[in-house]
Amino acid sequence: MAAFPGPEEADLVDALRRDPAFLPDLSVVAVDARGVVIGHALLTRLKIGNGRGLALAPVAVAPEWQRKGIGTLVVRAALDAAEQAGEKLVVVLGDPAYYARFGFGPAARHGVSGPFPVDAAYFQTLPLSGYDGTPKGVCRYPTPFAAV
Known part of the structure; x- marks a missing residue:
């Protein structure tokens, strides 16, 4: 996506979508009237200590759509989906x-x-409503993040 200076983030999105940590029901894509992708927010499974959480990354909006609320919409939609899923x-x-x-x-x-x-x-x-003080500890990102 053109929102980033190089191909690394787009490559990361592709790799995450192939990884078991990818959660398609918790990731959001915004498209324009022609069906062209103009923004996205991905949530993937993340290990935290002995528990699990979610990683919000990457978030991107096409340059011509920036500062128009698209980023806010896709992030809020992804976080709402995580909340509904009981994360x-x-x-x-x-x-x-x-x-x-x-x-x-x-x-x-x-x-x-x-x-x-x-x-x-x-x-x-960001603790969601189901947060009970856990998980705690060091985060371990899914393997595709190692390339970034």
């Missing part, structure tokens, strides 16, 4: 100013950490 916790690595609008906050608040060094403000979690 507990979503992890995202991204801009805190953007993801705060959805309720994400520092992952450390929930005892969750990333598998690699990153500024703590960017590694975030």
